[in-house]
Amino acid sequence: MKNNTPKGVSGKIPFWRDIRVLRVLFQVIFLLGVILLLVILYTNMLKGLRGLGLTLNLDFLQDEAGFDISEGIPYEPSDVYLKAFWVGILNTLKVSIIGIVCATLLGLLFGIARLSSNWLIRTIATAYVECFRNVPLLLQILFWYTAVVGQLPRVRESIALFGGVFINNRGIYLPSPEPTSGLKIWLGFLGAGFLLAVILYVVRWRKLQQLDRPGFRAKWALPAFLIVALCGWFLTPDRPFTLDLPVLQGFNFKGGMRFSPEFSALLIALSVYTGAFIAEIVRSGIQSVVKGQREAARAVGLSESQTLRLIVLPQSIPIIVPPLTSQYLNLTKNSSLAVAIGFPDLVSVGNTMMTQTGQSIPVFAMIMASYLVMSLTTSAAMNWYNRWINRVGF
């Protein structure tokens, strides 16, 4: 560009006219404004707290909690608040992880069922999605808790199923496997089987590449692993596990594994509710692959299952995963509604801590930070999975 600056005027633009300087300047001013606002809000909060004679600190976490928690890892009322909070976090994780697995299975099943050519299957799947997607989750949780789980028979009239399974309104009691001395030997067998499986997997993969043909890569590895595991089970002198059966003692069943009614109701409600959303995501993912792709696959002679595995799914998974991640995050956060039915999750334990100590703000911050960490971890894992599946293929 030609310099048009008239004679006598310096070529330098004053900084208040220089757009490059101004851009930075305004951003700095904006940032300062935001910081100022935050500082003012924070000092205002401290002032308010001082007026009430309260201080912000985390010392209370080392004090004795004094309240009991009905389920989770071993915990005593004489343990400290920090331990109680940890029990809450683990309970939230437990219900979220199992819930995510169940919701995904339900969603896959009903999502594919919605595309079925069978009228009955298609209609049932549509009814499921529309019913559970359109009723508030809190109502569903209360429904499962009071109208379904709560209506199960009392302890003394428990429904006894085969193999020591008992169902009553105190929960579902299952026999639990107790490890014995034989477990170590069996684990050795499992390790050997796994090694063998890895080798067979690689060999088969190579072979498929050589033949330049699609195929199921774990076709040899999976049966080999199962055979070794099974042989190990019977060759080990003691069986690796014995079953601990639940027995009625006094008020309740003792022994075995137990899913409490609160946990069961929450898990069912979360899985069924989120499953309905996932079903729609799966359906939209599959339908997003244009019809011509399927037709082309059939034209080159791929079977129905090969079409799904090699043509449809690789294209729909990148579309399914991002909204699926959101549903996983929703499920985790929705588990906080547990407080309504007395499941001791993070929020429930946090609430008790707040009312017992008065440290609302630190406890709130701790709860928020915990959910943030869980959510960021989930979405990081899902993003990694999405990249991996795009690279490696299905």
Place this chain on the structure above:
Amino acid sequence: MHKFLFRVSAFVLAIALVVPLLAEGEEGILDKVKNRGRLICGVNKELPGFGFLGQDGEWKGFDVDYGRAIAAAVLGDPNKVEFRPLKAAERFPALQTGEIDVLIRNTTWTLTRDTDLGADFCPPTFYDGQGFMLRKELGITSLKELAGATIGVTAGSTTELNLADTTRALGIEVESIVFEETETLYQSYDQGRCDAVTSDKSQLVSRRQSLKNPDDHIILDVTISKEPLGPVTVHGDNKWNDVVSWVVYATFSAEEHGITQANVSTFKPENTENPEIKRFLGLDESGGMGEKLGLSKDWARQVIAAVGNYGEIFDRNLTPLGLPRGVNKPWTQGGLLYAMPFR
């Protein structure tokens, strides 16, 4: 572009400057209530006898009547009060943040709450104790027999802590299930989810009425704690705490002197000799006790005319539930209710 940025920056700066101004200008709760023309009172909505929203939309109960009494004293009208239903775990945050003016929700006075929770307690209006309710058919008479039982309790209550203390002291293991909503707690107990519920005895008596078969349930004859229940104000507003405290004393004092809702209007300057009653009802020449509290001269008369004396409030709300007066009698009859002197 930079014009837009400039505007946004200016906006943020303006907010930053205005927010602290808004936070200034603090006034006491008494003035706030007077200016608003309405008292906001946090109550329980699920406890018949203490705080309960009837089917006709009318608030009823012992705690509710105390809310009306304060409104009558401050604003001269017992109906100028708004009741906010609160769960146990919500009550202290609601008080701390100034969402409510006074908390009258069967709240136990403890040292931790007095110091760490930013609460100031007024004289207890009901002396209670924690008990256990369970099914008659279990045939249980003592706490030791509850070993292994499942016990329901409300979240954020002193009862939750007392239960843990008691079972530790007895060396028994129980499973406690913590419910956020009183309603869900008793529903689950009724369905047999828990073997027993524990709470203030008054609450057990009150809630037993709404179980499917009230006669199938007994309240154990043990009391594991002291539960002095009374109104609570936020820490640091002494003037407001004085007002609420003396409204409570006014109901005690009226019962001591035999002043009732029915006869309060018959007390006139001409026919009243007792100087304490004169001062109490504002019948004397001077500004009286009301002025010192920042209230009208006849505030105590308004309170009694609106809700009656302590005995009347009790009889109206709690006697129908079958709750005996127990220690909740005037000190002159061997009870714990003791009004400080009105002078």
